[in-house]
Amino acid sequence: MSSEINVTYRVARPLPAAQEAAWRSLIVEMAAEVPEPEDVEVVITDEFDKVVAEYLATEVDLAFDPTLATQYRAARSDGARAAARTSPQPGGKVVVAASIDLFVLGLQSARHCLLHEAQHVRLHQHGDVAHAVHRRVPFALPEDEFTWEFLWRAESAIDEFRCERTVHERGWTDPGNVNGPLDLNGVLDTFRAVRAEYRRTDDQMRAYEGAFASLDRLATVLGYGAAALVAGVTPPATWAHVPAMGRVLDVLEGLPGTHVVLPREDVLATATEMAKRLRRIFQELGFDCYFIGDNGDRWFAVN
Incomplete structure (x- = not known):
């Protein structure tokens, strides 16, 4: 070979x-x-x-x-x-x-x-990638806690954290690629922009797409930032007063880098908890997505 x-x-x-x-x-x-x-x-x-x-x-x-x-x-x-x-x-x-x-x-x-x-x-x-792990392990979505949108982004954040943790632990860090609170602030600005546009246009679908695009980026920045924290590249004080990092760090910090093969069930359990945390952050930023009725219909809200 x-x-x-x-x-x-x-x-x-x-x-x-x-x-x-x-x-x-x-x-x-x-x-x-x-x-x-x-x-x-x-x-x-x-x-x-x-x-x-x-x-x-x-x-x-x-x-x-x-x-x-x-x-x-x-x-x-x-x-x-x-x-x-x-x-x-x-x-x-x-x-x-x-x-x-x-x-x-x-x-x-x-x-x-x-x-x-x-x-x-x-x-x-x-075979232990978090992305789509819910399709490889028996899983029932806890519909009263989050929708699929949050689980996909939680799985992505887990993979980004594990990959980036390995980069840092192997000594390959480029300081310019380390995400910090300023990067997160830039993402938070995009949520504010989505809300402002929604107030002007009342376009719910555009707001949905914009808000979840921002959540994509937020999940990645938090995953990268948490990896640098856990690997000792970033001092703890850097993120000490950032509520969003406080919401997710305890979920991610126990995950190893890519050299350890994790049971899929463990990855899914972590993704489920991470999805709950991401939804909570989403709500704190003035947005939500949830199921309504008995047909699996979803509702997106801007508060």
Whole structure:
């Protein structure tokens, strides 16, 4: 079996020799981090959104209708922008789409990011990824506590925490990639913007989409921030007066990095508790989503 990751370049013009050499070096490091590198492909591209959308359409355990894959955008609600994404595909293949913009902030930042993505690959190949774990373990949604929207985001936060914890514990940290309270404040601003727009337009669907896009980002920032706290990269005092971190830290801090394979039932139990905490934060920010009636209908509210 090969010990190398497959690499595909989807770029309009060849990369500079120095950058291509840097990619090769980092991908060798990635290969050492994944159990089955021969089943991994890294797609280096200058059309990141388009490439991610293509793989999203065939991704295993999508959280949404595959026809919506073309709507993927790397830009996040707070202005942050994704530069890499791991996508599990049928047949055990895992694709990591990586933008050539990954090197804009330098080699250390690119290394941090790609080795983080390697941990996502590890979780998929070990079979204890939190994403969609509720589909792999018998589960009944506690409808009086949260809706599916919160569980998906809780699962994502768990995976981000475990991958980022590993990055820090292995000494790969790029300080520029460490999320702190200022990053969270930027996300909180987006919730305020969603509420303000709703007051102007009364467009409930647009508010729903905006609020949950912001919750996506909030879950990621809290997962990243908690990982840096637990790994000792960020001093505890940094987050001491941030209520949202206080809500989730005790749920996440007991989770190990990606080197430990967790029972799926344990991952699901943690995701269930995390979903409750995320809903509570959502409510504190003036939003809610809950079931009404007996038909599984949901209601989104802006308070």
